Amino acid sequence: MLDDFFIRALIAGIGLAIVTGPVGCFIVWRRLAYFGETIAHSSLLGVAVAILCDVNLVLGIFFTATVVVFIVFLLERREGLPTDTILGLLAHGGLALGLVLLSFFPSVRIDLHALLFGDILAVSRQDLLVIWVGGAIALGVLCWLWTPLLLTTISSDLSRVESRKPLLSKVLFGILVAAVIAVAVKIVGVLLIVALLVIPAATARRFASVPETMAIGAALVGVVSVAGGLFASLQFDTPSGPSIVVAALVCFVLTRLPLGLFGKGNTGA
């Protein structure tokens, strides 16, 4: 069964969506969409680093992304610059630096299109292993971090007074995002990964009254989007990564239509 590229793509995408759902909830709760974007952009620098150091692509991206996470935290504490300024600096600086570095290796052929938009149909058996084992570890870490991170999101002061180590949970969550993005770049690409974090979470908000149900809901919406997007891309011969994101967007819009079909509309505004 795993011989079929389409089945492999489906299993990879579902594995990824199960992780990006709950992680994406914290991305939206903590207003970290641009932070995610920064990590994603800097993964192009990660690709250059991987080629330079001759290591595995995912490892190269993860290593670079982790360094970027620490730079963000350091700059925030030291320089007193607004966070979005720091992120703008690093996101586009990292992207540009990556492209410039790659140009020094004319012999290395990089499929830039696949990096930017993903190539889920090229997923190998080994990739599947990385996604599911890595995904299980990421979910385990997130469960362990859950309560302190949630309290830190609600109030950093409360979290510190109650000895929940808010800084540690923030840094660990940053590294977790770096890991998820490193794995996801191959699937949906640098430019689309944040969509898989933000859209399912935003969709699930409407049906949730506690954080935990929103996380599970986001995972489900992600899985539906991956399946829907992949089947649509097969049917209409559209690019797979963007099709998944469009499917997620359709889910979001459908749940916002005033049809009275989708629960009692607990938007909490």
Added chain:
Amino acid sequence: MTSDMLIDARNIGVNLSNRWIFRHVDLAIERGKVVCVIGGNGAGKTTCVRTLLGLVNHSEGTIKRADPLSVGFVPQKLSITPILPVTIRRLAALAGKFKSGEIDEALSAVGLDELGNPSVSTLSGGEFQRLMLARAILRSPDLLVLDEPAQGVDVSGVEVLNKLILGVRDETNCGVLMISHDIELVFDIFDDVLVLIPHEFEKLRHSDTA
């Protein structure tokens, strides 16, 4: 420090970007005592309490804290983003590992048990303060800290709140540290009071120490 002493601060002050937020503060908080910090806007009340809690570093003076010191903190306001769904029971439960019965008890102690389990975003100012108080009580703290609990609460609400705070103190013998901008709101309950005066006024009084 005696065994009843929870926090003992001597001559503390905080300087941020070359400006003294407050200076020359002496404050001792003991078990069973209610200490209020009073002062007008900009007098540094919140910074002072945050410093005592270790959330802000002090620039001068010494602070001794009992070790371990468990604190139940009721912040002035929390801005919870609307995209984060959270009910009152879930927020209370975030205080630590508690059984459902213990949460029921804490919620009924502050009179929130009859609300059911609504979203936190639907609570009024007074209800929210009581929820945060329930959450603090759950932790059975050595020290209960409240930042302007009367903010956004009407007169009868303040009486209820003060009664609740004293009830907790009597039952658990914890220390209480609370901030108020108005001495009348806490007149009935404090044992000690620290009046913070904005530094500009203080400079006028001791022009030699500035």
